[in-house]
Amino acid sequence: MVAIINYKAGNIRSVQNALNRLGVASSLTDDPEEISKASKVIFPGVGEASTAMANLRSKRLDKIIPELTQPVLGICLGMQLMCEETEEGDTKGLGIFSTKVKRFPQKVRVPHMGWNDFTLLDSELFRDIATLDDMYFVHSYYAETCDDTIATCEYGGSFSAALQRNNFYGVQFHPEKSAGKGGRLLANFLEL
């Protein structure tokens, strides 16, 4: 079973809908035991970072998530919360990825909203996905590039479009809203 972490951070059902379209059963859950036992864990989220982090803490999920050993995929805010810290609400993150999350500079339109291509490194997450493919992004904060960066995107500078450390993966874009290539990425994750 695939667990989708449910912590009151926006419309996370869209991730479950995407898995349904791939024919994969999943459960929306905030139960630490169910999350720990799942074959794969997806950590989605849209919304504000400090509120989302407080919700995670209230369920002790901030302790559970970094200890997971199965493949974990953070999406958008989920990915950002897996970093060391974020400027949004001066929030301390889970510290899985060795990078910080910052607000986009004023010189670009914010939120970064729409389809953007990205430059990717070799990763099993990107099988059948190429550098010129576009994914759907919507965010006002970005993760700086670091040793864990496996894909970069250009918008007001270069930022991490995807991160990986051991069994932990994160994508800034929304694969569940990125048509065929987004579905491919989710399928790649599920096949890990």
Place this chain on the structure above:
Amino acid sequence: MLKRRIIPCLDIQNGRTVKGVNFMDIRDAGDPVELAKRYVDEGADELVFLDITATVEKRRTLIKLVEKIAAHIDIPFTVGGGINSIEDAGNIILAGADKVSINSAAVRNPELITDLAKAFGSQCVVVAIDTKWTGDMWTVFTHGGRNETDLETVSWAKSIERLGGGEILLTSMNNDGTKSGFALDITAKVSEAINIPVIASGGAGSKSDFRSLFLNTNATAGLAASIFHFGEVPIPELKGYLKESNIPIR
């Protein structure tokens, strides 16, 4: 590079698409999900569903429809029409819409923009502006263009940004339905005055209208309805044409 977006708009009444469509291989042209799927296959970047029913009992039909769209469509979509409160918006977002579009309610109660942004995030909150040139300024209209306000369009757009709106859907009533092109003047002014994305709407009649929009304004998206429904401007052809013009397009 961030791509400019092409957005078809579907008018919904009692859970069905209204206005005719002439796509050949759609089993049921009145089914919004069928039409939406067709647009996704053609490469639409987002979809907007505008509910023109807006009576209370019919809203339940809309919620069911939003759930069905969310289950079948794998690109972002916005739902607008008759959203008056945080409860209306919340029901639509929880049913699976990525964004809600508010219009008259935002003019009547600008705090609603802030409340929605706090509850669901700015990225969820599209504020639609219907604007018309009234001789000495571009004036904001509400209630489907029936009511004139005393708001000037650029200053209202700035207020929307300050209040926490995530995106503006700007429709020129002078241009809407004319197929004579987008209102480049006001679209340029609004998109230069604010730092949130602007979707231009009203007046698209040809591929070159989108080219002019993207070359002459900072609008990040162009929206149209009938020219897509009737196949006058097929989306793949439009996108190919814009790419040839070196406009960043998915």
